[in-house]
Amino acid sequence: MTGHPELTRNQSLVLKALDKAEGPLSAYTILDLLRDDGFRAPLQVYRALEKLQEFGLVHRLESINAFVACADPHCHRHSMIAFAICENCGRVDEFSDETVEARLGEWVAANRFKPAKTTIEIRGNCAACAAQAQ
């Protein structure tokens, strides 16, 4: 139904770690979390992350070099997903917007650009942290 194959042991472990975290994690943080499960080297994490991104189960946040579990099982319907990242508490909100997709799609079409991956990330403070900062 979801369109992705069974996960391997390493992929499952990495995904579980991200789900449990409820926030972005760096690859090396994931590695440390999985030491007890036999993980020894960064590549074990990066290879699992690569597959999980292919399956659409994990997103990479380019601007902070971190990874999050996908919050929306239907996000692969969209050509692009936007993230709002709180630099204070680490909270990440994932959303998509048809209009933004359409406008960027227009630019791409007008310039005959062949997009492979689109990144939209807003960094700042979430409502809770912004209120607290007063």
Add this chain to the structure above:
Amino acid sequence: MTGHPELTRNQSLVLKALDKAEGPLSAYTILDLLRDDGFRAPLQVYRALEKLQEFGLVHRLESINAFVACADPHCHRHSMIAFAICENCGRVDEFSDETVEARLGEWVAANRFKPAKTTIEIRGNCAACAAQAQ
């Protein structure tokens, strides 16, 4: 007129290197280009880049860890700038879109998010490279 002070020697050298390159450069590539001008350490480059970004003369491309000279002297009028990055030839096109800004602004307002920096980057192949790939 432009609203930024005179550049220091290091800042000028880094900006000149980026202007000359006509494409994104990594900090370490800039360092190598400026060895003959007395540059010895990465921090000299990163510090100059930091200031140049403040002045709006340089942009950082988050998704490829590289820097480009700003193509539009008026880009600071916009709250966000989008980049189309060719993964084949390295060409970078810089553009902005009021509608995209407005839509993301709506999300931000609705969620009481306080944005600090917004990243929009489309990676793929430019028209020339996409045509050649046929």
Add this chain to the structure above:
DNA sequence: CAATTGCATGTTATGTCATAACATTTAGAG
């Protein structure tokens, strides 16, 4: 079964990007 194939994994080493910490120099303001 044995052989082949493809993918996932394990491991070591290395490459790439970025900043901490501290000393020194430079340019203005008073």
Add this chain to the structure above:
DNA sequence: CTCTAAATGTTATGACATAACATGCAATTG
């Protein structure tokens, strides 16, 4: 001149990511 703030120089280290090669393991197929 003296004080101050900013910029610079330098060494060391931290953080993120991948190359290269060996091994294991399951599915197919002859």
